[in-house]
Amino acid sequence: MPAKGTKKKRGAGNAVWALAAVTTLAATAAVASVRLQLYSATAADETSQPIRPRRRNKGQDKGTTISPSKEVPQRQPDAVQAQADDEPHIQVQAKREIGKGEDSADEATTLPSSSPELELESSPQAEPTWIYCCGQWQECLCGGRVKWGNEGKWQLIEMPEGQSIQKVTCSIDKLGDLIPGDGGKHCQCEVTPGTSFYRRLNPLLMPEHLAESTGSRLIGSCEIFEKGKSVGPHGLAQWQATEAFCSPQWHERARVDPKLQAGNKQVELSNLQGLMRVRIDHRFLKNYERLADKDGWIERAFVNYYAGAPDGKHTKMSEELVRSVHLFSNEPIIVFHLGSLTPDDWTASRFPRLLLMHVSPLGPAVPRSFNFNKIRSFLLARVRVGVELDSDQFVAPGVDYMFNMTQKEITKDYPIPILPVHYFSFTQKDAPSNIWWRRFCTDPPHCERHSMRWSHAHPTWTFWALPWIGTWLRRILRDETLPEAPHMGALRVADIPEDEDMLNVAAWEDKVTKQWCKFDNDRTEFEEMIRWSPGNANKCPSGTGCSNIMADMRFYPKGAAKAHFTAHNAKDPVETKRWIDRINERYQKGLYPTKIIIYQGKLFATGEELRAKYPELPCRGGKQYGSCCNGRVPKLCSAEELGGVGALDDCPDCHSPKRLQSMAKMVRVATIASEDSASVASLRQETPRRERESWWKAASVSELKDHGDSSPLRSPQARREVKQAS
Numbered sequence: 225m226p227a228k229g230t231k232k233k234r235g236a237g238n239a240v241w242a243l244a245a246v247t248t249l250a251a252t253a254a255v256a257s258v259r260l261q262l263y264s265a266t267a268a269d270e271t272s273q274p275i276r277p278r279r280r281n282k283g284q285d286k287g288t289t290i291s292p293s294k295e296v297p298q299r300q301p302d303a304v305q306a307q308a309d310d311e312p313h314i315q316v317q318a319k320r321e322i323g324k325g326e327d328s329a330d331e332a333t334t335l336p337s338s339s340p341e342l343e344l345e346s347s348p349q350a351e352p353t354w355i356y357c358c359g360q361w362q363e364c365l366c367g368g369r370v371k372w373g374n375e376g377k378w379q380l381i382e383m384p385e386g387q388s389i390q391k392v393t394c395s396i397d398k399l400g401d402l403i404p405g406d407g408g409k410h411c412q413c414e415v416t417p418g419t420s421f422y423r424r425l426n427p428l429l430m431p432e433h434l435a436e437s438t439g440s441r442l443i444g445s446c447e448i449f450e451k452g453k454s455v456g457p458h459g460l461a462q463w464q465a466t467e468a469f470c471s472p473q474w475h476e477r478a479r480v481d482p483k484l485q486a487g488n489k490q491v492e493l494s495n496l497q498g499l500m501r502v503r504i505d506h507r508f509l510k511n512y513e514r515l516a517d518k519d520g521w522i523e524r525a526f527v528n529y530y531a532g533a534p535d536g537k538h539t540k541m542s543e544e545l546v547r548s549v550h551l552f553s554n555e556p557i558i559v560f561h562l563g564s565l566t567p568d569d570w571t572a573s574r575f576p577r578l579l580l581m582h583v584s585p586l587g588p589a590v591p592r593s594f595n596f597n598k599i600r601s602f603l604l605a606r607v608r609v610g611v612e613l614d615s616d617q618f619v620a621p622g623v624d625y626m627f628n629m630t631q632k633e634i635t636k637d638y639p640i641p642i643l644p645v646h647y648f649s650f651t652q653k654d655a656p657s658n659i660w661w662r663r664f665c666t667d668p669p670h671c672e673r674h675s676m677r678w679s680h681a682h683p684t685w686t687f688w689a690l691p692w693i694g695t696w697l698r699r700i701l702r703d704e705t706l707p708e709a710p711h712m713g714a715l716r717v718a719d720i721p722e723d724e725d726m727l728n729v730a731a732w733e734d735k736v737t738k739q740w741c742k743f744d745n746d747r748t749e750f751e752e753m754i755r756w757s758p759g760n761a762n763k764c765p766s767g768t769g770c771s772n773i774m775a776d777m778r779f780y781p782k783g784a785a786k787a788h789f790t791a792h793n794a795k796d797p798v799e800t801k802r803w804i805d806r807i808n809e810r811y812q813k814g815l816y817p818t819k820i821i822i823y824q825g826k827l828f829a830t831g832e833e834l835r836a837k838y839p840e841l842p843c844r845g846g847k848q849y850g851s852c853c854n855g856r857v858p859k860l861c862s863a864e865e866l867g868g869v870g871a872l873d874d875c876p877d878c879h880s881p882k883r884l885q886s887m888a889k890m891v892r893v894a895t896i897a898s899e900d901s902a903s904v905a906s907l908r909q910e911t912p913r914r915e916r917e918s919w920w921k922a923a924s925v926s927e928l929k930d931h932g933d934s935s936p937l938r939s940p941q942a943r944r945e946v947k948q949a950s
Contacts (some may be wrong), residue, residue, distance in 0.1 A: 465694025
């Protein structure tokens with residue numbers, strides 16, 4: 225029957241197709257076994273045993289690796305070989321941008337020429353060994369072979385023929401996912417002590433005796449910090465902040481203290497001690513000796529941290545940041561380098577206020593986000609007044625005012641960093657799965673335990689805040705747990721994923737009430753500053769850069785003020801350079817505004833000037849929220865507190881009628897927005913009728929005048945509520 229014959233033919237065809245597919249897959253697998261070397265060994269064996277260089281055996285294909293048994297793989301058919309070469313995770317080729325006239329070999333082997341007065345010691349070449357190169361999603365620049373993986377399972381990437389340095393993007397997108405679900409995957413680099421490439425490395429990746437040979441100087445360590453605790457309150461504050469990372473005696477005491485119990489994710493003490501070591505790059509020793517005092521402290525400085533290849537994006541972003549500091553500030557900038565190599569053209573003559581400091585990367589022994597290096601850098605910088613800057617920022621004229629504000633606000637009586645308000649009011653409604661809401665927002669949507677609005681992770685601090693900073697970094701690295709409390713769930717601190725999350729959790733936990741106005745605005749908002757002309761006087765040109773930060777009904781009913789001290793989201797170095805050059809051109813011509821604090825479309829020179837005009841604005845240069853109510857937000861203030869007794873005595877400017885009316889308006893707007901009938905009843909019970917009437921009248925008239933149709937009081941129902949309340 226034709227149907228049967230057809231069916232049999234199809235079955236035979238399927239069998240032939242299946243056999244061909246199996247043959248092809250087998251051939252591909254054979255190639256993969258040749259081109260990918262996955263081998264198992266303990267991490268200790270890999271880092272402690274030197275790796276002997278392997279010669280390519282005769283007939284060995286380019287880019288292949290030799291298995292541990294030293295068997296030479298058979299060459300595969302050309303068609304199959306080409307298919308293997310197309311796989312992105314098979315072989316990583318070096319990607320290098322060489323300018324005209326540059327020689328790749330020369331670039332790879334030439335030592336930094338920035339300090340001709342310093343002769344680096346040379347050491348005889350030793351056996352090759354493996355060092356940590358970078359974490360996942362970062363670039364590894366290596367003068368030898370690279371391996372990708374973790375915990376004894378590795379993929380080997382050979383040095384491309386004819387190259388002396390290769391750059392490998394260490395990500396699952398490029399190299400494949402050898403160990404799914406393992407967040408500790410990283411790249412290691414094979415290096416040979418004594419070579420020029422080795423001497424250019426971050427000295428914290430070397431043994432101590434070889435680090436000394438680079439000409440760098442150890443300027444920070446547990447021993448240095450402990451010795452410095454007697455030099456003054458700043459030295460004592462630093463030791464209080466770092467003792468938990470250094471002292472075996474502290475850990476002995478913590479072991480028997482119920483409040484200091486560590487979890488199974490804790491970082492070992494020896495690794496914590498290693499995180500405290502800092503070396504100043506040999507090219508910047510003279511800068512350091514000029515800018516630091518005899519005890520190694522710097523009065524004021526910006527602080528940045530980064531890792532990346534010398535020609536990589538993050539390095540170029542950091543360079544533009546450093547350039548902007550030299551154009552628009554009089555203060556130095558400390559850059560903590562956590563990668564392998566830094567650019568040769570970063571020199572003291574080019575950047576006379578740059579202090580390039582090397583620290584070790586967190587590495588697989590410290591499985592935390594790279595961004596916790598930000599918190600670590602505050603402890604290591606040894607600055608009396610510090611302003612943190614990310615690599616995707618740049619500074620603008622007037623930025624040094626931030627140091628004055630920081631020194632004024634962060635004192636012995638308020639020893640906590642201050643962060644700028646975030647452009648977005650981030651609450652439990654926006655990300656209900658975040659683990660910290662069970663501690664700080666068990667009453668959504670009110671979240672009364674939020675002591676202030678979500679902040680952006682660009683802190684400023686003084687040395688007085690170092691113990692607070694050290695406490696929270698310790699809790700992250702030792703895997704401590706905040707205990708359960710009434711209406712507050714327990715919280716495992718090591719489960720907080722990022723630095724910004726931790727800083728906000730810490731602020732709420734400690735009921736922090738100070739917050740800067742927004743000083744880290746998007747780079748595009750500087751267009752309005754560039755368009756400003758003297759004819760505008762105190763009026764900001766129209767545009768996003770002149771508008772308030774997004775309002776929220778609890779903390780910022782009219783939105784927050786902004787100050788164009790720094791730009792954020794500057795992730796394209798070429799574009800960033802254009803922004804900086806445009807700002808500098810206007811600045812040099814005297815056409816850049818000297819007043820750069822903005823609220824309600826007006827320009828202000830200082831926080832005091834802004835405060836005088838808008839006394840109800842919470843963030844104005846670090847003023848406390850609801851200072852008339854002992855730091856409580858206006859919505860929670862009783863009428864008695866608003867009426868001039870008790871807490872008002874601590875706040876003289878709160879007695880003014882304008883202040884009282886503004887506070888009353890904020891209370892009323894927040895009450896209507898949240899439909900909080902309990903607050904209405906409480907206010908009616910505690911406040912005399914005549915006083916209520918004057919407050920609500922002032923609040924409703926002022927609110928409608930300011931906001932019109934956008935006001936919560938625009939509806940007849942809202943106005944009836946105002947009348948009933950009075």
